[in-house]
Amino acid sequence: MLSKSQARLFFLVGTFLFSAVFLGLTWDTMRQMSKRTNAQNLSAEVKAGKHIWETNNCMGCHTLLGEGAYYAPDLTKIVKQKGKTYLKTFLTDPQAMYPGQRKMIQYNFTEEQKDNVLAFLEWVGNIDTNGWPPEPNIKPPATESTVSSKVSEPPPEKFAQLCTACHKLNGKGGVVGPALDGVGSKYDLAYLDKWIKDPQLVKPGTAMPQMPLTDAEREEIVTFLIKLK
Amino acid sequence: MKFKSQKIAFWFFAVCMLLLVLQVTYGFIMGFARIGMDGLHDIIPFNTARATHTNLLVVWLLTGFMGAAYYIIPEEADRELHMPQLAWVQLISWVIVGVVAVAGFHFNWWEGRKFLEIPRPLDFLVVLNVLLFLYLIGMTIWNAKKHSTTQLVFFFGLLAAALLYLPGMIYFDNLTMDSYFRWWVVHLWVEGVWELIMGAILAFLLIKLTGVDREVVEKWLYVVVGLTFLSGILGTGHHYYWIGTPKYWLMVGGLFSALEPLAFLAMAIWAINMYRKKGKEHPNKLALYWTLGCAIMSFVGAGFLGFAHTWPQVNKWTHGTLITAMHGHMAFWGAYGMLVFAVIIYALPQLTGRKIFDNLSGYIAFWATNIGMVGMTGALAVAGIAQVYLERKLGMDFLAAQKETEVHFIGMMLAASLFTVGVLIFIYNFIRHGKPTDEALLAPGESND
Ligand code: HEM
Numbered sequence: 001m002l003s004k005s006q007a008r009l010f011f012l013v014g015t016f017l018f019s020a021v022f023l024g025l026t027w028d029t030m031r032q033m034s035k036r037t038n039a040q041n042l043s044a045e046v047k048a049g050k051h052i053w054e055t056n057n058c059m060g061c062h063t064l065l066g067e068g069a070y071y072a073p074d075l076t077k078i079v080k081q082k083g084k085t086y087l088k089t090f091l092t093d094p095q096a097m098y099p100g101q102r103k104m105i106q107y108n109f110t111e112e113q114k115d116n117v118l119a120f121l122e123w124v125g126n127i128d129t130n131g132w133p134p135e136p137n138i139k140p141p142a143t144e145s146t147v148s149s150k151v152s153e154p155p156p157e158k159f160a161q162l163c164t165a166c167h168k169l170n171g172k173g174g175v176v177g178p179a180l181d182g183v184g185s186k187y188d189l190a191y192l193d194k195w196i197k198d199p200q201l202v203k204p205g206t207a208m209p210q211m212p213l214t215d216a217e218r219e220e221i222v223t224f225l226i227k228l229k
Numbered sequence: 230m231k232f233k234s235q236k237i238a239f240w241f242f243a244v245c246m247l248l249l250v251l252q253v254t255y256g257f258i259m260g261f262a263r264i265g266m267d268g269l270h271d272i273i274p275f276n277t278a279r280a281t282h283t284n285l286l287v288v289w290l291l292t293g294f295m296g297a298a299y300y301i302i303p304e305e306a307d308r309e310l311h312m313p314q315l316a317w318v319q320l321i322s323w324v325i326v327g328v329v330a331v332a333g334f335h336f337n338w339w340e341g342r343k344f345l346e347i348p349r350p351l352d353f354l355v356v357l358n359v360l361l362f363l364y365l366i367g368m369t370i371w372n373a374k375k376h377s378t379t380q381l382v383f384f385f386g387l388l389a390a391a392l393l394y395l396p397g398m399i400y401f402d403n404l405t406m407d408s409y410f411r412w413w414v415v416h417l418w419v420e421g422v423w424e425l426i427m428g429a430i431l432a433f434l435l436i437k438l439t440g441v442d443r444e445v446v447e448k449w450l451y452v453v454v455g456l457t458f459l460s461g462i463l464g465t466g467h468h469y470y471w472i473g474t475p476k477y478w479l480m481v482g483g484l485f486s487a488l489e490p491l492a493f494l495a496m497a498i499w500a501i502n503m504y505r506k507k508g509k510e511h512p513n514k515l516a517l518y519w520t521l522g523c524a525i526m527s528f529v530g531a532g533f534l535g536f537a538h539t540w541p542q543v544n545k546w547t548h549g550t551l552i553t554a555m556h557g558h559m560a561f562w563g564a565y566g567m568l569v570f571a572v573i574i575y576a577l578p579q580l581t582g583r584k585i586f587d588n589l590s591g592y593i594a595f596w597a598t599n600i601g602m603v604g605m606t607g608a609l610a611v612a613g614i615a616q617v618y619l620e621r622k623l624g625m626d627f628l629a630a631q632k633e634t635e636v637h638f639i640g641m642m643l644a645a646s647l648f649t650v651g652v653l654i655f656i657y658n659f660i661r662h663g664k665p666t667d668e669a670l671l672a673p674g675e676s677n678d
C-alpha cells in the first residue's frame with residue numbers, strides 16, 4: 001500500500017514537474033505573443049481605448065474574447081461586423097439605438113474617446129483567436145432568404161453604414177431587424193419615409209431606432225428601399 | 230476550543246455571514262435586471278452589481294478561510310496564536326479595505342478586469358493586510374508544539390494564494406497578456422491552491438469528526454492535492470483556447486483540465502471513506518453533513534459541470550455564455566461556500582460553548598440552500614443551452630436570444646429565494662449560538678478530538 005512519504009513524494013514531484021512545463025509553455029506563448037496579437041499595432045489610440053474599457057468596467061456587462069459578463073453582446077468582432085460609423089452613432093446615445101431594450105450606460109464620450117474605444121476594439125478584432133467566435137452552423141428554416149433583391153446600383157452611403165448593422169440585404173448584414181429584401185413591394189414610399197423618420201410614431205414600442213439622418217439622406221435611402229422589389 | 234486566541238475566528242465568521250447576505254442581495258439586483266426590471270440602472274448599473282456580487286463572494290470566502298486558519302492553526306500547532314491582538318488589527322483593516330472597494334464600484338472606481346476589479350491602490354493594501362495575516366499564522370506554525378501535515382498544507386495553500394495574487398496586479402497594454410496573467414489568479418486559485426486550503430480544512434474536520442487515524446487522513450490529503458496540481462496547473466490552458474494564445478493550448482488545456490475532476494472525485498471518495506471507517510460518533514452531525522456535502526457538491530459543480538464544457542470542441546460554442554455562469558455558481562458554492570459553512574458549523578459550538586447540535590433549523594438550512602442551488606444551476610443550464618443554440622448555433626441576435634431566456638431567470642430567482650431562505654436560517658442558527666466565551670475552553674487534558 002502507498003505510504004505517507006510516497007504520497008508526499010507524488011505531490012512534490014508532480015507539482016514541480018508540471019509547474020516547470022507550465023512555465024516553459026508560458027515562455028513560448030510570450031514568444032509568439034506579438035505576432036498573434038499584432039502588437040505592432042498597439043498605438044497610443046488603442047492603449048487609450050483599453051484604458052477607457054477598463055476604467056469603465058465595460059467587461060461588467062460585455063464579454064470580450066468571450067471573457068466578462070453575459071448581460072450584453074460579445075464585442076470581439078464588433079467593428080468588423082457593424083463598422084465604425086454605426087458604432088459611433090450608437091455610442092453617442094446607446095439607448096436611442098435600442099429603444100426599450102436592455103440598457104447600456106450613457107457615457108457621454110468625446111469624439112476622441114469614441115475613436116479610442118473603437119480603435120481598441122478594432123485591434124482586438126484582429127487578434128488570432130484560433131477561429132473564435134465560430135460561425136453559426138445550423139441554417140434557420142428558410143423564410144426570408146427566398147427573396148433576394150436585384151438592384152444594380154450600390155446602396156447609399158448612410159444605408160451601408162447604419163442600416164446594415166441591423167438588417168440583412170442580399171444575405172449580408174446584421175440580424176437585429178428583419179431582412180430588407182423585397183421591402184419595396186411591402187410598403188409604399190410615404191410609409192417608409194414616415195417609418196424611418198420616426199418609427200415610434202408609426203409603431204409605438206418598436207425596437208427600430210430613430211437615427212440621426214438629414215432629410216436628404218433619408219430621401220436617398222427611401223428611394224433606394226422602394227426599388228427593393 | 231483549546232486556546233483563548235481561537236475566539237477571533239468567530240468574528241471572521243460573523244463578517245463572513247454579513248458579506249454573504251450582501252452578495253445575495255446584489256445577485257437579485259442582477260436577476261431582476263435580466264427579466265427587464267432594471268429600475269436601479271441609474272444608481273446600480275449591471276456592471277456595478279456584478280463586480281459587487283463576485284468580489285463580495287471572493288471576500289467572504291477569504292474571510293472564511295482566514296477565520297478557519299485562526300481556529301484550526303492554534304489547535305493543530307497546539308499553542309496560542311502569535312500576537313492575537315494583531316489579528317484584530319488584521320480583521321478591521323481587511324473589512325475597511327473591502328468596504329472602500331465595494332463603495333468605489335458604485336462610483337465607477339475600479340480596474341475593470343473580471344474578478345480583479347479592485348483598483349490597484351487598494352491592491353497594495355490587500356497585500357499588506359495579507360502579509361500581516363500570513364505573519365501571524367506563519368509564526369504560530371513556526372513555534373508550533375506539534376507539526377502536522379494539515380497545518381503545513383493549509384499554510385502552503387494560503388501562501389501560494391497570496392503569491393498568485395501578484396501577477397494579477399501587473400499592468401499590460403496588450404489585452405491578451407492581461408488576460409493570460411489574470412488567469413494565474415482566477416484559475417490557479419480556484420482550481421489550484423484553494424484546493425490545498427480545501428483539502429487541509431477537510432482533513433482537519435474529518436480527523437475531528439470521524440476519529441480516523443491522522444496518518445491515514447493525511448496520507449490521502451497528499452494524494453488529493455497531488456492530483457490537483459498534476460491536472461490543475463496545465464489545466465489553466467482551458468482558458469487559453471480563444472484569447473490569442475497559441476493553438477497547442479487546445480490540446481494541453483483540453484487534456485489536463487479534463488483530468489481536473491479526478492482531484493474532486495478523489496476528494497469526495499476520501500471524505501466518504503473516512504466517514505465509513507469512522508471510529509466514533511461525533512455529536513455534531515450537522516458538521517458532518519456540511520463536510521461530506523462539500524466534498525460531494527464540489528465534485529458535481531466543479532468536477533462534473535466543469536468537465537461538461539472543458540473540451541475545446543464544446544467550449545468553442547459555450548465560451549462566455551450562461552453555461553459558464555451555471556458552472557460558476559455550483560462550483561463556488563459546492564467547493565468553497567459549503568466548506569466555509571462546514572468550518573463554521575463545526576467551530577461555533579466549540580467557540581461559544583453552546584452545544585446546540587441536534588436542531589431542526591440546522592437541517593432545514595442545509596437542505597434549503599442545497600436544493601435552492603441545484604435549482605438555480607438547473608435554470609441557468611437551460612438558459613445557457615437556449616442561448617448557445619439560438620445565438621451561437623442559429624446566429625440569432627444577442628438581445629433576441631436573451632429575451633428567450635427571461636423565463637428561465639424567473640425560475641432561477643425562485644430557486645434563489647429558497648437558497649436565500651436557507652442562508653437566513655443558517656444565520657439565525659449562527660446568532661443563536663451567542664458570542665464566544667472563555668468558559669468554552671477545554672479543561673487541561675480534556676480533548677475534543
Ligand atoms: C472549485 C472549483 C472551480 C470553481 C470555483 C470554478 C469557477 C469558475 C468560474 C467562476 C468561471 C468563470 C471564469 C471567468 O469567465 O472569468 C469558470 C470557468 C470555467 N471553468 Fe471552472 N471552476 C472550478 C473548477 C473547474 C473544473 C474542475 C473544470 C474542468 C473540468 C472547470 C472548467 C471551466 C471552464 C472550461 C471554464 C471556462 C468557461 C468559458 O469558456 O467561458 N472548472 N470556472
Ligand code: HEM
Nearest residue numbers: 069070071253256257259260553554557558561562566645
Ligand atoms: C442567491 C441569489 C443569487 C442570484 C440571484 C445570483 C445571480 C447572478 C447573476 C445574475 C450573475 C451574472 C451573470 C451574468 O453575467 O449575466 C451572477 C454571477 C455570479 N454569481 Fe451569482 N447569484 C446568486 C448567488 C450566488 C452565490 C451564493 C454564489 C456563490 C457561491 C454566486 C456566484 C456567482 C459567480 C461566481 C458569478 C460569476 C459567474 C461567471 O462569470 O461565470 N452567486 N450571479
Ligand SMILES: [Fe+2]
Nearest residue numbers: 416420465467
Ligand atoms: Fe479554470
